[in-house]
Amino acid sequence: MASARTDLMQGTLELLILKTLARESMHGYGIVQRIHEAAEDLLKIEDGSLYPALYRMEERGWIQSEWGLSENNRRAKFYQLTRRGRKQLEAERANWERISQAVNRVLQTA
């Protein structure tokens, strides 16, 4: 299968994580799986790169974490969106749509 590795635009991974956590709290593995499912496996995130992003987002107060029990009864760290995170999601989403529209316009006219 042809595949291309591309640089993720600054903030895109954060947007995907925020969106994924908007539904429910999840552990890191669950977040990656959900993103892969939603993107129908067209988009793959290198699993490890998720964690520094999660820690940075927690540092900024967009998400918070707590230890709990996973579906297989193991201790796992669950992340959930904070109020600030919800606002950030809206801002990032609007920003993404603006950029996406701008790029599409250029592609259609150029």
Added chain:
Amino acid sequence: MTHLFKRFARTAINFEVEEELRFHIELLRREYIRQGLSPEAAQGATLKRFGDLEHIKNQCVEISRRSHPCMRALKSFLLLVFLTGFLVRVFSADADVRQIGNMLMAVAALSRLLLYARGLSPSSFLSRTGTPSRLILHAGSQTPVAADHERTRTPVERVISDE
């Protein structure tokens, strides 16, 4: 004493990060085994997909350490000392008291600088600026025949609009 506390805090953070990453790796390994890979092949595939474990762990530890409540409290305290010094310097008519204000400002600024310099290891620099996220965009044919609007949406749009 401070050194001992820092060491203890760092070790505790280390354990926590390790436990979290180990959990992810274990689930990934089980998934590969479920898909039919041998345990050895699954281990290899897991580590390949996860990325540089040690580097990721160091990044996470560094971010946790600098956002630790004690570190935040210390930074706030230094800011308070600096502002107190500034106010003393501005509002005091007595030259000796103004000197104390200068000293407070200098001590606070130097301590903050020291904290900043100590945190400037290569790994902390990377975690501050953020390593480029690894994204693989599959342009393959596994997408089922979709509606027109579905075909025109990018994978990122599929995730963010998936209600």
